[in-house]
Amino acid sequence: xxxxxxxxxxxxxxxxxxxxxxxxxxxxxxxxxxxxxxxxxxxxxxxxxxxxxxxxxxxxxxxxxxxxxxxxxxxxxxxxxxxxxxxxxxxxxxxxxxxxxxxxxxxxxxxxxxxxxxxxxxxxxxxxxxxxxxxxxxxxxxxxxxxxxxxxxxxxxxxxxxxxxxxxxxxxxxxxxxxxxxxxxxxxxxxxxxxxxxx
Amino acid sequence: xxxxxxxxxxxxxxxxxxxxxxxxxxxxxxxxxxxxxxxxxxxxxxxxxxxxxxxxxxxxxxxxxxxxxxxxxxxxxxxxxxxxxxxxxxxxxxxxxxxxxxxxxxxxxxxxxxxxxxxxxxxxxxxxxxxxxxxxxxxxxxxxxxxxxxxxxxxxxxxxxxxxxxxxxxxxxxxxxxxxxxxxxxxxxxxxxxxxxxxxxxxxxxxxxxxxxxxxxxxxxxxxxxxxxxxxxxxxxxxxxxxxxxxxxxxxxxxxx
Numbered sequence: 411x412x413x414x415x416x417x418x419x420x421x422x423x424x425x426x427x428x429x430x431x432x433x434x435x436x437x438x439x440x441x442x443x444x445x446x447x448x449x450x451x452x453x454x455x456x457x458x459x460x461x462x463x464x465x466x467x468x469x470x471x472x473x474x475x476x477x478x479x480x481x482x483x484x485x486x487x488x489x490x491x492x493x494x495x496x497x498x499x500x501x502x503x504x505x506x507x508x509x510x511x512x513x514x515x516x517x518x519x520x521x522x523x524x525x526x527x528x529x530x531x532x533x534x535x536x537x538x539x540x541x542x543x544x545x546x547x548x549x550x551x552x553x554x555x556x557x558x559x560x561x562x563x564x565x566x567x568x569x570x571x572x573x574x575x576x577x578x579x580x581x582x583x584x585x586x587x588x589x590x591x592x593x594x595x596x597x598x599x600x601x602x603x604x605x606x607x608x609x
Numbered sequence: 610x611x612x613x614x615x616x617x618x619x620x621x622x623x624x625x626x627x628x629x630x631x632x633x634x635x636x637x638x639x640x641x642x643x644x645x646x647x648x649x650x651x652x653x654x655x656x657x658x659x660x661x662x663x664x665x666x667x668x669x670x671x672x673x674x675x676x677x678x679x680x681x682x683x684x685x686x687x688x689x690x691x692x693x694x695x696x697x698x699x700x701x702x703x704x705x706x707x708x709x710x711x712x713x714x715x716x717x718x719x720x721x722x723x724x725x726x727x728x729x730x731x732x733x734x735x736x737x738x739x740x741x742x743x744x745x746x747x748x749x750x751x752x753x754x755x756x757x758x759x760x761x762x763x764x765x766x767x768x769x770x771x772x773x774x775x776x777x778x779x780x781x782x783x784x785x786x787x788x789x790x791x792x793x794x795x796x797x798x799x800x801x802x803x804x805x806x807x808x809x810x811x812x813x814x815x816x817x818x819x820x821x822x823x824x825x826x827x828x829x830x831x832x833x834x835x836x837x838x839x840x841x842x843x844x845x846x847x848x849x850x851x852x853x854x855x856x857x858x859x860x861x862x863x864x865x866x
Contacts, residue, residue, distance in 0.1 A: 424705040428680045458730040524732045528612040528864040552732045591685040
């Protein structure tokens, strides 16, 4: 199986699969650890609430399988947030693959939450995942929580404060924005992930 | 920096995109997929599809075209029309829409907003508000505006409703200023400013765009996060790349086309 899309029971799975189809990639929806184990790489999509998403992964007994997945893994939006230790959204414990905590975005005059719309990416580190994504490229975000900028941050974005837009630690990576809805920039990121060796 | 968004609005009736003037007298503009692809290519930042007859007819949106649009375009889109329950919304979101917008059904039963926010998160939940100024000078909401024979004026003040929907879990508000809709004389800056003062979530201005300067005005004077328009885009009177160039000249951040 070339690519598994983990069926976390959330609403953007269809959109993610259609975006992959547009790139000529046939994805397989997986709902069990056994299925996931056969995948060359995996995507963890997500929208909605962190607590519900983790509950679903636990129910499917996928938590350990994702934690120990040895090949490239990529989280999208809430799926990226779940890679972290903990989310301030309901104090939910995440997968713990990246050692940091997801925080609520701070409102301030002119800075509205949810952060909704196209924002610019600022490159923080070199990575094969950023190939052909230029400094200042724009992507579509819609979220109320975000991970701080850290050593795992490949690209940041700013809404009031800077936060992680693309992250990576070892074979695990993710994007806070929605590549499936970020036009050419999003397609490029998905393409980069499909070619990424996890190094 | 976050860009201001330009959102073509596609009113859908019987599987086609239509446009009326002041919410009446609809003419067919074209097929849904054809217009969706055209706006994607022109650099639209997002699309909104309103199934304008779903609510007055008491039915939900046909999810077939939602799925076709989701396969076709790589920018976000929102679907509105007759979404009365979490199950209705789930069908639309799982068909590939990024957000659902509720209007008349939220007025019938405001708890719907809480339920949608609980089930899908506030970022999926848009509340559309159709608003018109009454003779006493107050803006009040209208219901079932998709069909003039069924449109109802409510006693609910627009500004009160703006506050309530946010408390209930609206992640974005679309304010349709009915007094300026379709007549291309500019957005209702006065009303939008009053709503902006009470609106902490993203605010989408709707109704009245005629020339590029109207968009400049709605971003500079009313601080809208996004501007929605239909007829000026459908007719070709304003091309989105040209409009973005004008906004850039005014120092307004937009997505590069």
